[in-house]
Amino acid sequence: MKTKDTTKGSCLCGSVCFEADLPPVRFQYCHCISCRKTTSSAHGAFLFFLPERFRWIAGESMIERFTDQQSNPGYMRWFCRRCGSAVPRLSRNKQYFVIPAGLLDDDPLAKPERNIFWDERAPWLLNIDMIPKFSEGIDSIIRET
Template structure:
């Protein structure tokens, strides 16, 4: 098991690998249509890490500009959804929780963009929910419909 503040992860094929030596800043489950399309899942969970403590170990992901304010990272070899970066949050890297080697070690703080949530997809937790962005960060990644 890695040290308390060391997290590692990567893509399905192993080409894209990363490590961070800092505790997560926050975790979020996003229900926006862009996250659904990027992941192929009903929602996408991200955890934010400080950029200064983050390093790509293998190949860096390919980046796709999904909106005027954000890019989404994926493995060029296997296509795995790996990360996201936002211009307004340039002090951090957002990695997809499913790409972590030990996803059970992170916590999720809230749900965002719930006004775009699929009606049949329900997560039974007591976390705060926001129709758009959370009040915790100034994100502009999603383009509201």
């Protein structure tokens, strides 16, 4: 079996591209309110890499940086200036590059290991196996009704 040694990712518009050497140090879901707000989703999904194992390929100059001074002082969000996608950022302690898993264009050959800030999880979060699944989008919903 062929083994991969890097994973690549990009933002929605393709301006920001990066790669990292596998395996990640850590892969986890974060349910904290800051991650829910900044990902506009049920939770963050993040892979952690040592900085020397992470490289920008393109678009570093397109990155905007926001630091929360109010609800979670010091919490940082880096995002693409053009499309608004969250992009990799340096962790608060500067020890890791934190990659939002949804940016990956390939399989990092790793799965999330844990949930953090579980007590802050969205009240509507549930196990996805509990609800029906469709292979397509809105058309599937229309056909069902």
